[in-house]
Amino acid sequence: MPEPGSQPPPVAGRGRGWYRGDCHVHSAVSNGAELTPERLAADARAAGLVFLAATEHNTVETHAAWARQADDELLVILGQEVTTLTGHWLALGILPGRVVDGRYGVRDDLIDRQLDEVHRAGGLCVAAHPHAPYPSGTFMYPYQGFDVVEVWNGQWSSDVPWQADNEAALAEWGRGLAADIHRGRWRPAVGNSDAHLAGQIGTPHTVVLADGLRADAILAGIRAGRSWIAGSAAVELSFTVSAGERRAGIGELLETGGEAAVARADVRGVPSGTVSFRTERGEAHGVSLPDSGTGVAQWQFSAAESAFVRIEVRHRDGHMAALSNPVVLA
Template structure:
C-alpha cells in the first residue's frame, strides 16, 4: 500500500464488526494545523478504524494519503463543500474529484452537485447545521441529503458538546417521526471537524459493517446502522427484543405483530451518567448509570405506542456522551 498515490477503497478489517470513524477532518492542505501523517497517527491512537479526508473545496492531494492506509485502517476520500449558505460533506468521491462549491440556496443548483456525489457512489452529509459563524448555518433543504451531522466537535472548546449541537440534535429528533412516516428519514452522524491538535475522534461515528471498505461503511451510515460516541472510551449496545424471538439493532426495523417489545441498552464509560429513551412521543424514560459508568437499562413499549426508539446518554452535567440512530418498530 505504501506506493499508492491515493488510499485503496478496501482494508482487511475484522469482518462483520463495529468500526469507529471520523468523517470530517482537515489537514495542512486546507486550513488544518496537522499533516496527513500526523492525523493518521492520532486517529489510530484515538481508537479509530477509518477516517475521511474533507479539505475545504478541494480534493485530497495525490501522494498525501495513500501510504497512510493499512490493513486495519481505511481512509475515505471526501471534500467539505463550503458554500455561502451552508457546508456539506461529499464522502466517497473519486480520486482527484472536486465538487463545485460555487452555489447557494437561491440559485437552485444544489441537486446537480448532490447527483454528482451520488453517481460516484458517495454520501452527502449536511454539516454542522447550526455552526456559529457566517455560512455555518445550513440553509439548504435536506431533500437529497443522506445524513445530518448533528454532533460537530470543532467549536466545543474544552467540552465535547455545546448549544449548537443541542439545537441540531433537537431539530433532527423532532423531524424523525414525520420523515419515517414518509420513508425518507436521514440518519445522524457525528464528527470532530478536526483542525487542531487533540480534536480527532471527538466525537466520531460507530458503524456496523460487514467489511472495512468505503462502499460498506458509507452504505451502513446511509442506512442508519450507526451511533455517535464522544470517544473510544464510550461504548453502547442498543437492541430491541420481541417475544417471538426477533431482535433488531440500531438502524434496523423490528416487526412486532402487535406484541410488546423490550428495548435494552448497555453502556460503558459514562460514570454517573443518564440514559434516556426517545420516541415520536418525546422523552419517555430515563435511568441513571452507576458511578463506574457501566450499566444496562431496559424499557418496554409496543409499535402502537412508539414508532421508533432512540437513545441519548449524557454526563451528569447534561453534555451528551453518546446518542444513537433509531430502531424502527412496525
C-alpha cells in the same frame, strides 16, 4: 502503497463488525495549522479509530497524501467538505482528485446537481454542522437530497465536546424523524470531530456496523443508519429492541406483531450518567447509571406509542456521551 490519484485500499481480513471512525477531518491545507495527513492518521489510531475521511475545504489536492496513510489498521475514505455560500456539506467516497463545486448559495438552485454527481459515483452526501455559529456554516438548504445529517460536530468544542449548536441540530433532526419514517425515508445522524487542531480527532466519532472495513461497506452502514455516535473511544454502547422472539438493532426494522416491546441499552464509560429512551413524543423513559459508568437500562412499551425508539446517553453535567440512530417499529 497506493499510487497518487488511486483509491486507498480496504483493510484486509476485517469482516462484519462495529467500526469506529471520524468522517470530517482537516489537515494544514484547510486551516493553516501544523497538521499533516501523517500526523492526523497517527492521532486517529491513538484515539481508537479504524477509519477516517479526508474532507479538506473545496480541494482534493491532498488525496494522494491521505491515501498513503492507509494500512492494515486504518481505512482512509476520500472526500471533501464543500463550503458553499449558505452552508457546508460533506461529499464522502468521491473519486480520487475529483473536486465538487461549492460556488453557489441556496438561491442559485445548483446544489441538487452536485448531490446527484456524488451519488452517481457511489458517494454519500452529509449535511454538515447545520447550526454552526458562523454565517456561512449555518446550513440553509433543505435536507432533501442529503443522505445523512451531522448532528454532533466537535470543531468549536475542544474543551466541552457538547455545545448549544449540537443541541439545536439534534433537536431539529429528532423533531423530523417520525414524519420521515412515516414517509419511508429517514436520514440517519452522524457525529464527527471536524478536526482543525491537534487533539480534536475522534471527539466525537461515529461507530458503524459494516460488512467489512472497506469504504463502500462503511458508507453503506452510515447510509442505512446502522450507527451510533460516541464522544470518545472510552464510551461503549449496545442498543436493541425485542418483541417476543424477534429482535432488531440500531437502524433496523422490528416487526412487533402487536406484542409488547422491550428496549435495552448496555453502556460503559459514562460514570453517574443517564440513559434516556426517546420516541416521537420526546423523552419517554430515563435510567441513571451507577458511579462505575457500566450499566443496563431497559424500557418496556407498546409499538403503538411510537414509530421508533432511540437513545441518548449523557454525562452527569448534561453533556452528551453517546446517542443512537433509531430502531424503527412496525
